[in-house]
Each structure stands twice: as C-alpha cells, then as structure tokens.
Amino acid sequence: MTLESISVTEAGSALDCRRYWYWSNYLRNTGLESNAPAIPLWLGRGIHKGLEGYFRGNRDLLEGINSYVTWYNNFCTKIQRDFAYIWVDLQKELKASYSLGWDMIENFSDFERTGNSKLVGKILEVEKRYKHPILDTNRSPTNVILSGKVDLILEHEGAIYLVDHKSHTSAKKPDFSALSIDDQVTGYAYLYWRETGIIPTGIIYNVLMKATPRPPEVLQSGKLSKSKSQFTTWYLYKDAIKTLGLKESDYLEILNYYALSGYDDYFVQEETFRNEEELLAYENRTYWRMKEMREILEDPTRRTYSTPSTRGCSWCSFKEACKSQDDGGDPESLFDTLFSPRIYEE
Numbered sequence: 001m002t003l004e005s006i007s008v009t010e011a012g013s014a015l016d017c018r019r020y021w022y023w024s025n026y027l028r029n030t031g032l033e034s035n036a037p038a039i040p041l042w043l044g045r046g047i048h049k050g051l052e053g054y055f056r057g058n059r060d061l062l063e064g065i066n067s068y069v070t071w072y073n074n075f076c077t078k079i080q081r082d083f084a085y086i087w088v089d090l091q092k093e094l095k096a097s098y099s100l101g102w103d104m105i106e107n108f109s110d111f112e113r114t115g116n117s118k119l120v121g122k123i124l125e126v127e128k129r130y131k132h133p134i135l136d137t138n139r140s141p142t143n144v145i146l147s148g149k150v151d152l153i154l155e156h157e158g159a160i161y162l163v164d165h166k167s168h169t170s171a172k173k174p175d176f177s178a179l180s181i182d183d184q185v186t187g188y189a190y191l192y193w194r195e196t197g198i199i200p201t202g203i204i205y206n207v208l209m210k211a212t213p214r215p216p217e218v219l220q221s222g223k224l225s226k227s228k229s230q231f232t233t234w235y236l237y238k239d240a241i242k243t244l245g246l247k248e249s250d251y252l253e254i255l256n257y258y259a260l261s262g263y264d265d266y267f268v269q270e271e272t273f274r275n276e277e278e279l280l281a282y283e284n285r286t287y288w289r290m291k292e293m294r295e296i297l298e299d300p301t302r303r304t305y306s307t308p309s310t311r312g313c314s315w316c317s318f319k320e321a322c323k324s325q326d327d328g329g330d331p332e333s334l335f336d337t338l339f340s341p342r343i344y345e346e
C-alpha cells in the first residue's frame with residue numbers, strides 16, 4: 001500500500017495509535033466500516049448536510065431542511081438494505097434523532113435572525129475541499145497530498161473567516177481551552193493559505209448543541225420550576241406562565257435570565273486565529289508525520305505497534321482485533337464479522 005494523500009484529520013491523529021490508523025486506512029480502502037451504525041455520528045453528518053443546504057441557499061431555512069430530509073431518507077434506505085436485521089430496533093432511535101436534527105436546524109436559523117450569530121458577511125464557499133502537496137523541509141512538493149474540507153468561508157468587511165461546524169452533546173458546554181492549538185483548525189487555515197496566499201483573519205468553531213428548547217417544568221404545586229439548567233427560552237417560559245394562568249411578577253428573575261441568555265445554551269461560536277509562524281510549524285510537523293505514516297505502510301509488521309490504554313481504547317472498534325493481534329491470533333480474519341460495506345456518504 002502506498003500513501004497518496006492524507007486528510008487534515010488523519011495528519012493530526014494517525015500517530016496517536018499507529019495500529020488504529022493502519023487498520024482504518026485498510027478499511028477505507030476496502031470499503032468497510034463498523035457493523036453498528038452509530039446514531040450520534042449519523043446525526044452529526046445530517047446536521048452538516050442541513051447546514052450545507054442552508055448556506056448554499058444563502059441562509060434559506062427551507063433549503064436546509066430539504067437537504068437534511070434528503071440525507072435522512074437516503075440513510076434510512078441504505079440501513080434498511082444493508083442492516084435489515086437491526087432495522088426494526090433502529091427505527092425508533094432514528095426517528096427521535098431525526099426530529100432533534102430538524103429542530104436544531106430550525107433553531108439555528110432563528111438564532112441567525114436574532115443578529116447574535118458571528119457567521120455574518122458574504123458567503124464565499126460552502127463545503128469547499130482544498131488539496132495541496134505536502135511540502136518537505138526545503139518547501140518542495142512531495143508526492144503526497146494533504147486535503148481538507150472547509151465547511152463555510154465568509155467574507156466580512158474585507159476579512160476572511162473559515163467556519164467549522166460541530167454538533168455537541170447537550171450535557172455540558174464544549175471546552176475551548178485548547179482551541180488556540182487545535183491541529184484540525186490549523187490544518188484548514190494552512191490549506192487555505194497555501195491555496196490562496198491569504199491567511200484567514202479567523203476560524204470560527206460553530207457549535208450546535210444537541211438540544212432543543214422545551215417548555216419549563218411544571219412542579220407538583222402547579223408552579224413553574226425556576227431552575228436555570230432547563231433547556232428553555234424566554235418565549236416558552238412566558239407562554240407557560242400564560243397557559244397556566246400564573247402571575248408574571250413571580251417569575252421576573254428567571255424571565256430576565258432567559259431573556260439575557262437567549263440562545264447561549266444551544267449555539268456557541270468561538271473564534272481563534274493562526275499566524276504565519278504557526279502555519280509554518282504545521283507545515284513542518286505535517287511533513288514529518290507523513291514520513292512516519294509512509295513508513296508504517298511500507299513496514300506494517302514492525303511499525304503498527306499499538307498504544308493501548310483503558311481510557312484511550314474504550315471507543316475503538318478494533319478492540320477485539322487488537323487483542324487478537326497481541327495474543328497470536330489472526331486479527332484481519334475478524335474483519336469480515338466486525339465490519340460491513342460502508343453505507344455513509346462522504
């Protein structure tokens with residue numbers, strides 16, 4: 001196997017566990033993926049599709065919903081075809097996720113109309129893929145391509161912003177403490193710079209929480225809960241007071257809280273920056289990483305050593321194969337039972 005191209009995501013994570021990357025690469029080349037369709041993963045991709053339609057339609061909600069629904073229908077058709085044996089069990093979970101995704105896109109459109117969104121300006125590109133040869137230490141092109149898809153590119157008052165959409169579990173707000181060094185973000189800024197000659201003014205993490213506003217909780221006393229951890233909004237709270245015939249004056253503080261927080265619990269937009277030195281440092285480490293990845297493919301027997309840890313491996317779909325490799329088994333013979341033909345669209 002030769003290395004022809006790597007993605008920005010791979011460049012950042014391949015060497016965390018060489019064995020994981022080697023097997024992932026093998027699966028990709030053979031068109032296989034995990035047997036159990038992951039609903040959260042699916043929802044994240046569906047949200048991306050919805051946002052893609054929304055921005056392609058110049059911030060048109062209907063286009064966003066259409067794009068999302070088309071994605072959902074295609075996905076269901078593929079699951080029914082390839083995973084008939086689990087279709088009945090999956091249907092309920094899929095329907096709940098489907099409604100959540102629809103609400104998230106609709107609420108995002110509302111949030112944009114409040115004027116508090118940072119995604120302002122002219123839409124230059126949507127889902128734009130950039131490819132550039134990895135440069136060696138003399139800045140000469142190698143024969144390996146670095147590629148990455150930028151979700152959205154905006155121009156506002158002469159400044160260029162790259163946008164990366166993320167969906168996030170609603171349990172807690174995302175931790176942005178390492179965003180200033182996030183490798184994926186740096187990779188997108190780097191590719192944009194090398195392809196256009198322009199260093200983007202900023203990169204915005206556009207995070208949609210996997211939550212939709214609900215009416216406030218009604219307590220046994222018939223009054224409304226004043227907990228500020230509820231996923232509700234000023235409008236829903238006001239509406240509940242009116243419906244239950246309660247006195248608004250008893251809820252002024254909580255109403256004020258939700259009026260001020262607006263959509264803070266649902267949409268978080270964090271901006272970060274990269275200068276030329278940081279992009280050159282990325283260029284340098286990407287070259288050395290690529291060399292190591294190439295060596296792994298050339299000599300997998302010696303170089304695909306694992307990096308096992310209880311915490312680091314809990315999510316890994318290769319756990320059984322990994323154990324088999326180390327206890328003298330034949331890990332790749334397990335792949336046919338552990339994995340199935342890929343159903344997700346790229």
Ligand code: SF4
Binds near residue numbers: 313318322
């Ligand atoms: S189980 Fe852990 S060590 Fe093994 S391939 Fe997966 S991530 Fe790597």
